[in-house]
Amino acid sequence: MIAARTQAEPFDAAAEAAALTAGRVDIGAVVTFTGLVRADDGLTSLTLEHYPAMTNRQMATIAHEAEHRWPISAGTIIHRHGRLLPGEPIVLVAIASPHRAAAFEAAEFLMDWLKTKAPFWKAEERDSGTSWVAAKHEDDLAAARWS
Amino acid sequence: MDFLYFAWVRERIGIAEEQLAPPPEITTVAGLLDWLAARSPGHAAALADRSAIRVALDQAFVPLGAPLGRPAEIAIFPPVTGG
Numbered sequence: 513m514i515a516a517r518t519q520a521e522p523f524d525a526a527a528e529a530a531a532l533t534a535g536r537v538d539i540g541a542v543v544t545f546t547g548l549v550r551a552d553d554g555l556t557s558l559t560l561e562h563y564p565a566m567t568n569r570q571m572a573t574i575a576h577e578a579e580h581r582w583p584i585s586a587g588t589i590i591h592r593h594g595r596l597l598p599g600e601p602i603v604l605v606a607i608a609s610p611h612r613a614a615a616f617e618a619a620e621f622l623m624d625w626l627k628t629k630a631p632f633w634k635a636e637e638r639d640s641g642t643s644w645v646a647a648k649h650e651d652d653l654a655a656a657r658w659s
Numbered sequence: 660m661d662f663l664y665f666a667w668v669r670e671r672i673g674i675a676e677e678q679l680a681p682p683p684e685i686t687t688v689a690g691l692l693d694w695l696a697a698r699s700p701g702h703a704a705a706l707a708d709r710s711a712i713r714v715a716l717d718q719a720f721v722p723l724g725a726p727l728g729r730p731a732e733i734a735i736f737p738p739v740t741g742g
Binding site: 560566591623644645 | 663665666667715718719720732734736737738739740741742
Protein backbone atom coordinates (compact mmCIF):
# COMPACT_ATOMS: atom_id res chain seq x y z
CA MET A 513 0.00 0.00 0.00
CA ILE A 514 2.96 2.29 0.59
CA ALA A 515 4.98 2.57 -2.62
CA ALA A 516 8.66 3.43 -2.11
CA ARG A 517 11.10 4.46 -4.81
CA THR A 518 14.34 6.30 -5.49
CA GLN A 519 14.90 8.61 -8.43
CA ALA A 520 17.32 11.27 -9.67
CA GLU A 521 14.57 13.56 -11.00
CA PRO A 522 12.59 16.06 -8.90
CA PHE A 523 9.09 15.09 -7.77
CA ASP A 524 5.79 16.95 -7.56
CA ALA A 525 4.63 16.57 -3.94
CA ALA A 526 1.12 17.91 -4.63
CA ALA A 527 0.59 15.51 -7.53
CA GLU A 528 1.89 12.57 -5.49
CA ALA A 529 -0.47 13.41 -2.61
CA ALA A 530 -3.43 13.88 -4.95
CA ALA A 531 -2.78 10.47 -6.52
CA LEU A 532 -3.18 8.79 -3.12
CA THR A 533 -6.79 9.92 -2.73
CA ALA A 534 -7.98 9.92 -6.36
CA GLY A 535 -11.32 8.11 -6.60
CA ARG A 536 -11.44 7.21 -2.91
CA VAL A 537 -13.93 8.25 -0.25
CA ASP A 538 -12.53 6.25 2.70
CA ILE A 539 -9.55 8.52 3.42
CA GLY A 540 -9.90 11.23 6.06
CA ALA A 541 -6.33 12.49 6.32
CA VAL A 542 -3.27 12.99 4.15
CA VAL A 543 0.02 14.06 5.69
CA THR A 544 2.75 15.11 3.28
CA PHE A 545 6.33 15.78 4.32
CA THR A 546 8.87 17.18 1.85
CA GLY A 547 12.55 17.56 2.76
CA LEU A 548 14.38 20.35 0.91
CA VAL A 549 18.03 21.26 0.33
CA ARG A 550 18.99 24.24 2.54
CA ALA A 551 21.74 26.64 1.47
CA ASP A 552 23.39 26.48 4.93
CA ASP A 553 26.73 28.31 5.25
CA GLY A 554 27.08 28.96 1.54
CA LEU A 555 26.19 25.43 0.40
CA THR A 556 26.08 25.33 -3.40
CA SER A 557 24.93 21.72 -3.93
CA LEU A 558 24.19 18.49 -2.13
CA THR A 559 25.10 15.12 -3.66
CA LEU A 560 23.32 12.02 -2.41
CA GLU A 561 25.12 8.73 -2.88
CA HIS A 562 23.27 5.49 -2.15
CA TYR A 563 23.55 1.72 -2.23
CA PRO A 564 20.75 0.87 -4.67
CA ALA A 565 20.14 -2.80 -3.85
CA MET A 566 20.05 -2.17 -0.11
CA THR A 567 18.15 1.11 -0.42
CA ASN A 568 15.29 -0.62 -2.19
CA ARG A 569 15.23 -3.37 0.41
CA GLN A 570 15.38 -1.02 3.38
CA MET A 571 12.73 1.35 2.02
CA ALA A 572 10.39 -1.59 1.42
CA THR A 573 11.06 -2.93 4.92
CA ILE A 574 10.45 0.47 6.53
CA ALA A 575 7.23 0.95 4.53
CA HIS A 576 6.03 -2.50 5.56
CA GLU A 577 6.75 -1.73 9.21
CA ALA A 578 4.63 1.43 9.02
CA GLU A 579 1.77 -0.51 7.44
CA HIS A 580 1.99 -3.00 10.27
CA ARG A 581 1.83 -0.29 12.96
CA TRP A 582 -0.85 2.09 11.63
CA PRO A 583 -4.04 1.84 9.54
CA ILE A 584 -2.66 3.30 6.31
CA SER A 585 -4.92 3.65 3.27
CA ALA A 586 -2.15 4.52 0.82
CA GLY A 587 1.29 6.07 0.81
CA THR A 588 4.25 7.14 -1.28
CA ILE A 589 7.89 7.49 -0.30
CA ILE A 590 10.37 9.03 -2.75
CA HIS A 591 14.05 9.57 -1.98
CA ARG A 592 16.19 11.33 -4.57
CA HIS A 593 19.85 10.64 -5.33
CA GLY A 594 22.48 12.48 -7.32
CA ARG A 595 23.39 16.18 -7.27
CA LEU A 596 20.72 18.55 -5.91
CA LEU A 597 20.67 22.34 -5.67
CA PRO A 598 19.43 24.50 -2.76
CA GLY A 599 15.64 24.69 -2.73
CA GLU A 600 15.20 21.36 -4.49
CA PRO A 601 13.20 18.55 -2.85
CA ILE A 602 15.19 15.58 -1.50
CA VAL A 603 12.62 13.30 0.09
CA LEU A 604 8.84 12.87 0.12
CA VAL A 605 6.70 10.97 2.58
CA ALA A 606 2.98 11.14 1.82
CA ILE A 607 0.63 9.05 3.95
CA ALA A 608 -3.14 8.70 3.69
CA SER A 609 -5.22 7.23 6.49
CA PRO A 610 -8.82 7.31 7.69
CA HIS A 611 -7.77 9.52 10.64
CA ARG A 612 -5.14 12.19 11.25
CA ALA A 613 -3.28 10.73 14.22
CA ALA A 614 -2.17 7.66 12.26
CA ALA A 615 -1.18 9.74 9.24
CA PHE A 616 0.91 12.18 11.32
CA GLU A 617 2.59 9.44 13.34
CA ALA A 618 3.31 7.17 10.39
CA ALA A 619 4.86 10.03 8.41
CA GLU A 620 7.09 10.99 11.32
CA PHE A 621 8.09 7.37 11.91
CA LEU A 622 8.92 6.88 8.25
CA MET A 623 11.17 9.95 8.17
CA ASP A 624 12.95 8.97 11.38
CA TRP A 625 13.63 5.46 10.11
CA LEU A 626 14.57 6.61 6.60
CA LYS A 627 17.20 8.92 8.06
CA THR A 628 18.82 6.18 10.12
CA LYS A 629 18.19 2.94 8.22
CA ALA A 630 18.26 3.73 4.50
CA PRO A 631 21.77 3.72 3.01
CA PHE A 632 22.14 7.26 1.67
CA TRP A 633 25.08 9.59 2.27
CA LYS A 634 25.09 13.36 1.73
CA ALA A 635 28.12 15.28 0.49
CA GLU A 636 27.94 19.07 0.81
CA GLU A 637 29.61 21.24 -1.81
CA ARG A 638 30.73 24.78 -1.03
CA ASP A 639 33.19 27.16 -2.67
CA SER A 640 35.71 25.97 -0.05
CA GLY A 641 35.36 22.31 -1.07
CA THR A 642 33.25 19.19 -0.59
CA SER A 643 32.64 17.40 2.71
CA TRP A 644 30.59 14.43 3.85
CA VAL A 645 27.77 15.11 6.30
CA ALA A 646 28.27 13.43 9.68
CA ALA A 647 25.43 11.39 11.18
CA LYS A 648 23.59 13.16 14.00
CA HIS A 649 23.06 11.58 17.39
CA GLU A 650 19.63 13.22 17.69
CA ASP A 651 18.54 11.36 14.54
CA ASP A 652 19.44 8.07 16.26
CA LEU A 653 17.47 9.12 19.33
CA ALA A 654 14.48 10.10 17.17
CA ALA A 655 14.55 6.70 15.45
CA ALA A 656 14.98 4.81 18.74
CA ARG A 657 11.77 6.18 20.26
CA TRP A 658 9.76 4.03 17.80
CA SER A 659 11.47 0.79 18.90
CA MET B 660 33.06 -12.16 -2.12
CA ASP B 661 32.06 -8.76 -3.54
CA PHE B 662 33.21 -5.83 -1.40
CA LEU B 663 31.33 -2.55 -1.91
CA TYR B 664 32.44 0.79 -0.46
CA PHE B 665 30.45 4.00 -0.12
CA ALA B 666 30.96 7.69 0.71
CA TRP B 667 34.29 8.50 2.44
CA VAL B 668 35.08 4.81 2.90
CA ARG B 669 35.05 4.54 -0.91
CA GLU B 670 37.15 7.70 -1.27
CA ARG B 671 39.80 6.60 1.23
CA ILE B 672 40.12 3.10 -0.22
CA GLY B 673 40.18 4.63 -3.70
CA ILE B 674 37.78 2.19 -5.39
CA ALA B 675 34.02 1.54 -5.21
CA GLU B 676 34.21 -2.25 -5.28
CA GLU B 677 36.56 -5.21 -5.46
CA GLN B 678 36.37 -8.99 -5.37
CA LEU B 679 38.35 -10.62 -2.59
CA ALA B 680 38.58 -14.07 -1.04
CA PRO B 681 39.17 -13.74 2.72
CA PRO B 682 40.90 -16.74 4.32
CA PRO B 683 38.53 -19.27 5.90
CA GLU B 684 39.88 -18.66 9.43
CA ILE B 685 38.14 -15.27 9.43
CA THR B 686 34.78 -15.90 11.05
CA THR B 687 33.57 -12.50 12.27
CA VAL B 688 32.86 -9.14 10.68
CA ALA B 689 35.41 -7.51 13.01
CA GLY B 690 38.05 -10.05 11.94
CA LEU B 691 37.27 -9.33 8.32
CA LEU B 692 37.78 -5.59 8.86
CA ASP B 693 41.17 -6.27 10.50
CA TRP B 694 42.20 -8.38 7.52
CA LEU B 695 40.92 -5.77 5.06
CA ALA B 696 42.71 -2.90 6.85
CA ALA B 697 46.05 -4.64 6.27
CA ARG B 698 45.62 -4.64 2.48
CA SER B 699 46.76 -1.06 1.75
CA PRO B 700 47.29 2.32 3.44
CA GLY B 701 43.97 3.41 1.91
CA HIS B 702 42.11 0.46 3.43
CA ALA B 703 43.81 1.16 6.76
CA ALA B 704 42.84 4.86 6.65
CA ALA B 705 39.23 4.06 5.75
CA LEU B 706 38.87 1.54 8.59
CA ALA B 707 40.93 3.32 11.27
CA ASP B 708 37.93 4.52 13.31
CA ARG B 709 35.69 1.48 13.73
CA SER B 710 33.08 3.51 15.61
CA ALA B 711 32.39 5.29 12.30
CA ILE B 712 32.09 2.08 10.26
CA ARG B 713 28.85 0.31 9.40
CA VAL B 714 28.62 -3.05 7.64
CA ALA B 715 25.91 -4.79 5.64
CA LEU B 716 26.09 -8.47 4.65
CA ASP B 717 23.94 -9.23 1.61
CA GLN B 718 22.21 -5.84 2.06
CA ALA B 719 21.31 -6.28 5.73
CA PHE B 720 22.96 -4.28 8.56
CA VAL B 721 25.04 -6.36 10.99
CA PRO B 722 26.92 -5.35 14.14
CA LEU B 723 30.72 -5.49 13.87
CA GLY B 724 30.77 -8.41 16.32
CA ALA B 725 28.47 -10.52 14.14
CA PRO B 726 29.55 -13.84 12.63
CA LEU B 727 30.65 -13.44 9.03
CA GLY B 728 28.90 -16.46 7.54
CA ARG B 729 29.25 -16.78 3.79
CA PRO B 730 27.74 -13.66 2.25
CA ALA B 731 27.95 -12.99 -1.49
CA GLU B 732 28.21 -9.25 -0.88
CA ILE B 733 29.68 -7.18 1.93
CA ALA B 734 29.22 -3.41 1.99
CA ILE B 735 31.27 -1.09 4.20
CA PHE B 736 30.29 2.54 4.72
CA PRO B 737 29.93 5.41 7.22
CA PRO B 738 26.76 5.94 9.29
CA VAL B 739 23.95 6.86 6.89
CA THR B 740 22.87 10.49 6.42
CA GLY B 741 19.88 10.44 4.08
CA GLY B 742 16.42 11.88 4.54
